[in-house]
Amino acid sequence: MNEFDVELSPILLLDLSLLTMLLLVAIAMLRSRHLFAVVMLSGIYSLLSAAFFVSLDAVDVAFTEAAVGAGVSTVLMLAGMLLTARREKPFEARRVPIARLAVFATGAALIYATIDMPTFGDPNAPANAHVGQAYVEQTPDDIAVPNIVTAVLASYRGFDTLGEVLVVFTAGLAVILLLGVGSVRGGREVSDAQEDKT
Amino acid sequence: MFAVATAAIIIAMTLALIRAFAGPSLYDRVLAGNSFGTKTVLLIGVMGFLTGRPDFLDIALLYALINFAATIAILRFFSYRTPKGAPAEPQKAPAAPAEGDA
Numbered sequence: 001m002n003e004f005d006v007e008l009s010p011i012l013l014l015d016l017s018l019l020t021m022l023l024l025v026a027i028a029m030l031r032s033r034h035l036f037a038v039v040m041l042s043g044i045y046s047l048l049s050a051a052f053f054v055s056l057d058a059v060d061v062a063f064t065e066a067a068v069g070a071g072v073s074t075v076l077m078l079a080g081m082l083l084t085a086r087r088e089k090p091f092e093a094r095r096v097p098i099a100r101l102a103v104f105a106t107g108a109a110l111i112y113a114t115i116d117m118p119t120f121g122d123p124n125a126p127a128n129a130h131v132g133q134a135y136v137e138q139t140p141d142d143i144a145v146p147n148i149v150t151a152v153l154a155s156y157r158g159f160d161t162l163g164e165v166l167v168v169f170t171a172g173l174a175v176i177l178l179l180g181v182g183s184v185r186g187g188r189e190v191s192d193a194q195e196d197k198t
Numbered sequence: 199m200f201a202v203a204t205a206a207i208i209i210a211m212t213l214a215l216i217r218a219f220a221g222p223s224l225y226d227r228v229l230a231g232n233s234f235g236t237k238t239v240l241l242i243g244v245m246g247f248l249t250g251r252p253d254f255l256d257i258a259l260l261y262a263l264i265n266f267a268a269t270i271a272i273l274r275f276f277s278y279r280t281p282k283g284a285p286a287e288p289q290k291a292p293a294a295p296a297e298g299d300a
Contacts, residue, residue, distance in 0.1 A: 010201040010248060017208050021215060028219045037218075040227040043268070044218055047238040050261070054242050059257055066261050070235065071268040078275050 011055070018052045033088045039077045046070040056120075060149045079179045200248040207244060211237045228272055235265030 025045045029038050046069025053062030118125035135152055145151040153161050214237060218230035239262045246252040 010204065014204055014208070014245065014248070021211065024215065024219075036224055037221075037227055040231045041218060043231050044215070044234050047235050047265075051238050051241050051245075054254060054257070055245060059254060063257060063260065066238075066264055071264045071271075074268055075271045075275075078272060082275065 015052065015055055018048060018055065022048050022052070035081055035085075035088060036078075039074060039081065042077070043070045043074040046073075060153075076175060076179075083179070200244055203244050204241065204248055207237055207241045211241070228269065231272075232265065232269045235261070235268070239265065 022045065025041055025048065029041045029045070032038050032041065046065055050062040050066040050070065053059070053065060118127075122128070135148055135156070139145070139148045139151045143151045143155050145155065211234060214230050214234040218227055218234065221227045221230055239258045242261060243255055243258040246254040246258075
């Protein structure tokens with residue numbers, strides 16, 4: 001097993017530094033009690049993970065992450081924050097062990113699940129073995145779209161994508177109704193009791 | 199050469215990150231987020247040349263567009279919010295120095 005015997009290429013160093021920054025941002029988000037800082041840091045987190053996705057050649061996922069994570073959800077979080085306080089409430093110390101246990105158990109389960117995953121770029125992986133191969137072979141003949149992912153999403157699975165657009169549109173309507181149209185133009189009158197303390 | 203440029207961008211990203219962690223005021227953080235987005239655009243642009251496939255350059259341009267729109271949207275909230283009530287950021291006394299600029 002020379003799996004960890006990778007040469008130290010610039011790409012690897014780049015990935016490592018991106019992942020280190022992701023970790024630092026995540027820790028800073030956990031430690032901050034200032035909600036606005038957490039919102040801005042989550043935008044930075046999305047941008048970082050988008051850059052990491054580009055490094056993994058998943059350009060479409062990266063683009064979605066940048067548009068939804070860094071763009072839309074930051075604005076939605078801010079709109080939600082205008083309806084509430086700007087600082088997190090002090091948490092109860094006795095709940096901390098349970099929460100920590102749940103988080104670490106979930107993390108350990110996820111890391112355990114990665115052991116079964118096929119290695120990066122494995123030609124025998126399920127994602128490459130079955131229908132993916134057919135898409136790769138037939139797309140240039142079927143559709144004159146150079147990007148295969150775009151061809152799959154917009155043409156082969158066009159109705160599926162149409163349904164997704166409907167779902168996203170409904171969700172957007174619901175979010176606008178929940179936040180209230182007034183909040184988009186400056187928020188409601190909210191007294192912020194936490195602001196003066198600490 | 200591209201590797202050196204990438205390293206420089208990574209260092210600039212780290213600096214922006216430190217400002218986002220430490221930044222005492224709200225606008226420091228907005229500015230840190232915005233400049234971090236710009237660094238991401240640059241990084242994606244350079245990364246294409248580093249791997250020898252500069253096809254992702256137009257994606258970097260789209261990122262720049264998203265970053266610009268998001269910053270404008272964030273700032274608009276505060277331009278609407280500030281007139282009513284107290285100033286946007288409760289300025290703390292210099293009791294607490296910048297936390298976590300590791």
